Amino acid sequence: MLKLEARSESSKVMSVMSPVLAMAITVVIGTALFMLLGKDPVRGLYVFFVEPLKSVYALTELAMKATPLILIALGLAVCFRSNVWNIGAEGQFVVGAIAAAGVAMTADKDTGRWIVGAVLVAGVLGGMLWSGIVAFLRDRFNANEILVSLMLVYVADQLLGYMVYGPWKDPAGFNFPQTITFLKSTNVPKLFPGFRVNIGLIIALCAVGAFWVLLFRTYAGFQLQVGGLAPAAARYAGFSSRKALWTALLLSGGMAGLAGALEVAGPLGQLTPYVPAGYGFAAIIVAYVGRLHPVGIIFSGVLMSMFYIGGELAQSRLGLPKSLTGVFQGLLLFTLLACDTLIHYRIRWQAARPAPKPLAAVAIGTSTATGKGA
Amino acid sequence: MDSLALLLAATLNSGTVLAFAALGLLINERAGIVNLGAEGMMLVAAVAGYATAVHTGSDWMAFAGGAAAGALLAAAFGVLVIWLNTNQYATGLALSLFGTGFSAFVGIRYTQEKLTERPSFQIPVLTDIPFIGPAFFRQHPMVYIAIALTAALAWFLYRSRAGLVLRAIGESPESAHALGYPVRRIRLIAVMVGGALCGVSGAYISVVYTPLWVEGMVAGKGWIALALTTFATWRPARVLLGAYLFGGVTMLQFHLQGEGVQIPSQFLTMMPYLATIVVLVLISRNATFIRVNMPASIGKLFFPGT
Numbered sequence: 142m143l144k145l146e147a148r149s150e151s152s153k154v155m156s157v158m159s160p161v162l163a164m165a166i167t168v169v170i171g172t173a174l175f176m177l178l179g180k181d182p183v184r185g186l187y188v189f190f191v192e193p194l195k196s197v198y199a200l201t202e203l204a205m206k207a208t209p210l211i212l213i214a215l216g217l218a219v220c221f222r223s224n225v226w227n228i229g230a231e232g233q234f235v236v237g238a239i240a241a242a243g244v245a246m247t248a249d250k251d252t253g254r255w256i257v258g259a260v261l262v263a264g265v266l267g268g269m270l271w272s273g274i275v276a277f278l279r280d281r282f283n284a285n286e287i288l289v290s291l292m293l294v295y296v297a298d299q300l301l302g303y304m305v306y307g308p309w310k311d312p313a314g315f316n317f318p319q320t321i322t323f324l325k326s327t328n329v330p331k332l333f334p335g336f337r338v339n340i341g342l343i344i345a346l347c348a349v350g351a352f353w354v355l356l357f358r359t360y361a362g363f364q365l366q367v368g369g370l371a372p373a374a375a376r377y378a379g380f381s382s383r384k385a386l387w388t389a390l391l392l393s394g395g396m397a398g399l400a401g402a403l404e405v406a407g408p409l410g411q412l413t414p415y416v417p418a419g420y421g422f423a424a425i426i427v428a429y430v431g432r433l434h435p436v437g438i439i440f441s442g443v444l445m446s447m448f449y450i451g452g453e454l455a456q457s458r459l460g461l462p463k464s465l466t467g468v469f470q471g472l473l474l475f476t477l478l479a480c481d482t483l484i485h486y487r488i489r490w491q492a493a494r495p496a497p498k499p500l501a502a503v504a505i506g507t508s509t510a511t512g513k514g515a
Numbered sequence: 516m517d518s519l520a521l522l523l524a525a526t527l528n529s530g531t532v533l534a535f536a537a538l539g540l541l542i543n544e545r546a547g548i549v550n551l552g553a554e555g556m557m558l559v560a561a562v563a564g565y566a567t568a569v570h571t572g573s574d575w576m577a578f579a580g581g582a583a584a585g586a587l588l589a590a591a592f593g594v595l596v597i598w599l600n601t602n603q604y605a606t607g608l609a610l611s612l613f614g615t616g617f618s619a620f621v622g623i624r625y626t627q628e629k630l631t632e633r634p635s636f637q638i639p640v641l642t643d644i645p646f647i648g649p650a651f652f653r654q655h656p657m658v659y660i661a662i663a664l665t666a667a668l669a670w671f672l673y674r675s676r677a678g679l680v681l682r683a684i685g686e687s688p689e690s691a692h693a694l695g696y697p698v699r700r701i702r703l704i705a706v707m708v709g710g711a712l713c714g715v716s717g718a719y720i721s722v723v724y725t726p727l728w729v730e731g732m733v734a735g736k737g738w739i740a741l742a743l744t745t746f747a748t749w750r751p752a753r754v755l756l757g758a759y760l761f762g763g764v765t766m767l768q769f770h771l772q773g774e775g776v777q778i779p780s781q782f783l784t785m786m787p788y789l790a791t792i793v794v795l796v797l798i799s800r801n802a803t804f805i806r807v808n809m810p811a812s813i814g815k816l817f818f819p820g821t
Contacts, residue, residue: 226604299784
């Protein structure tokens with residue numbers, strides 16, 4: 142029978158090959174799924190993997206969708222590397238967007254271009270506020286950050302709903318739940334005329350560099366990672382786990398908030414109930430597929446962006462539901478985690494041995510059976 | 516008085532959703548495995564249950580369908596986590612993300628479907644008692660099954676040998692392995708039972724509680740159920756109590772909206788989520804208390820022979 146055997150050293154080759162292998166398996170499953178739905182699998186795969194690369198316009202759209210994913214995933218990579226489980230980036234993205242919109246709406250026709258900077262800073266602060274709540278409750282009250290950050294996603298969605306249905310509703314908007322369209326001066330500058338891609342892309346690429354330096358060239362980054370890999374060693378070395386918690390959460394919240402600000406002040410141009418597009422959750426996959434490495438995240442961000450665009454195209458061209466994107470994203474993370482096993486273990490063939498019979502439960506005394514009551 | 520009886524009845528109904536899921540998660544957490552995929556499993560089970568109900572017209576077949584869907588997804592999660600030693604949090608998260616997408620994808624043709632007229636249930640004689648009758652004795656049978664399940668689970672965990680083995684595995688898989696118990700197989704069974712109960716809960720939402728299929732309709736109940744096991748310090752009776760408490764908070768919001776309270780509806784909708792955070796903070800404040808009650812091996816990898 143097949144048996145897993147721990148490798149003495151984790152495999153460098155597999156750590157790069159695993160995402161490729163996972164992608165291959167996802168494509169195979171995707172092909173099967175298309176056939177099952179009675180769609181031509183070649184056309185299906187074409188829509189997902191070729192169409193988004195076909196023209197300059199398609200490429201700029203790809204880059205535009207990849208921007209928030211890369212920004213959020215960078216922050217999450219720091220979190221996951223320090224063993225802090227922030228899975229509420231979606232909520233931090235939304236609050237960032239709300240804060241940014243709040244600043245953008247203060248602009249009048251005389252406001253200068255400096256307002257863009259203020260809008261982005263507001264987004265960062267909004268995201269930090271939301272993740273700061275998680276950090277505070279974890280630090281002060283030991284509340285599980287997974288559950289708290291996730292619950293705050295639902296709270297953020299409701300907060301957004303309140304703003305656009307209530308105080309911020311555009312009075313001239315025919316009662317649609319949306320704010321006014323922000324003034325031109327608040328819009329994030331575009332890179333090229335005629336394309337939607339904006340300076341967010343440049344910010345994301347700079348952030349990749351900054352996070353690489355932080356993680357691999359600074360003492361603070363080293364401390365964070367030791368805390369994640371070996372908490373006991375970090376404690377012994379005197380690295381503060383509280384500091385790591387706050388740093389990781391504020392960084393990732395800030396990045397998610399920045400992505401939210403770039404989104405409302407960029408392609409959206411106003412606040413609507415459709416701001417949460419699942420980027421915060423997709424970024425978790427981006428972070429993992431990119432090996433929690435800033436450079437890897439560029440590749441996985443572009444890949445996940447292809448899934449988004451492919452899903453929209455599959456809807457318009459093949460008549461398939463857009464939710465296909467989510468199916469593929471989930472599958473990719475699932476297969477990736479399975480393939481990652483090969484980094485630390487190798488598969489060996491071993492002849493089956495008869496399993497030893499359980500020793501009668503003498504060793505666990507029956508007396509403990511009545512220990513705790515329900 | 517009548518509206519209070521209705522509120523109580525609605526609370527039991529809503530609590531039942533959480534109770535099934537949280538009792539299921541309690542079982543796999545007692546075996547040392549945290550499954551963050553609850554939300555995804557419940558969503559897929561909600562579609563599976565709804566589809567079964569549409570095609571067979573039977574609620575019971577729908578619950579079975581939901582349970583099967585939940586168990587199947589949990590098995591995939593279990594194989595990854597137990598045999599391939601993947602990270603439990605990341606794998607569970609993958610399951611939730613996949614389940615959200617997959618349920619929306621397969622459910623699209625059921626968004627237009629309607630179920631046949633729902634039968635109403637009442638226990639003869641008891642239902643006629645004023646106040647108590649409408650509050651407690653006109654429920655779907657699953658409400659009473661949830662209570663029976665809680666009692667059965669408490670007996671199983673604390674009074675049966677199999678339950679003792681399960682708890683031993685959750686506390687120290689190494690010791691259980693050394694005694695010769697098939698730790699991985701038992702863990703897989705626990706994970707699948709947990710998935711099946713989450714599946715029942717998902718099917719209950721789409722077939723009885725709502726009854727409708729809408730994309731993303733579980734709306735965080737899977738995550739709240741995960742939080743419930745912690746509030747309840749992994750005890751079945753407390754899980755049930757917690758489930759009713761949260762069912763009450765959820766229902767109070769509709770009740771207040773119905774009464775025309777001048778609070779924007781969005782803030783009322785936030786209540787169950789905020790309540791989860793508040794209770795989580797209150798219960799977690801004492802780290803030692805949590806540590807003492809938590810199954811010791813929870814979330815940790817177990818690789819026999821090392």
